[in-house]
């Protein structure tokens with residue numbers, strides 16, 4: 001593992017290169033319940049499939065109340081194309097029921113009044129909501145300074161040498177948050193995912209065309 005200052009320089013250099021290659025994504029913010037449902041749907045599938053599943057869900061159940069009252073099997077049928085439909089349907093229904101039971105309505109705006117660590121802990125009480133999903137809700141909807149680590153970010157940051165091979169995705173959240181400037185969490189998260197999908201793939205990473213090879217521990221070790 002590189003020393004802290006060297007690592008921080010490499011993080012900044014990586015960010016600059018990814019902005020040059022992929023652009024500088026801007027955070028929009030949004031409704032946290034939408035972000036939560038969208039994130040549950042996005043697990044282990046493509047953006048196109050999870051977006052299609054979200055649209056189908058909202059067309060069939062135009063209010064959160066209608067979705068909460070639907071049967072798990074019916075929800076699963078609507079989102080079938082996104083994969084893991086039974087689990088996702090169960091998690092979505094449970095999440096909506098949980099929020100209403102705890103707060104009296106299906107709305108997560110009360111999180112605004114909580115500190116980030118408490119808000120993350122609150123969200124993680126729900127089935128199917130781990131550190132990644134909670135972080136996505138807090139970053140994408142509430143623009144909080146948190147860095148979500150999905151499977152692509154986890155793989156790419158291990159290969160780059162920002163975290164050790166043995167670091168789990170759960171542990172990586174805190175470690176990466178300490179290494180990345182908070183203002184860059186969103187853009188770097190989005191760009192690392194894009195790199196992971198298009199170039200630093202799980203099988204056969206395309207190192208020959210990767211813009212990060214000079215900064216990559218895996219590349220230096222294997223070439």
Ligand code: SF4
Nearest residue numbers: 200205207210216219
């Ligand atoms: S050089 Fe290879 S291993 Fe390193 S980030 Fe690029 S594609 Fe991934």
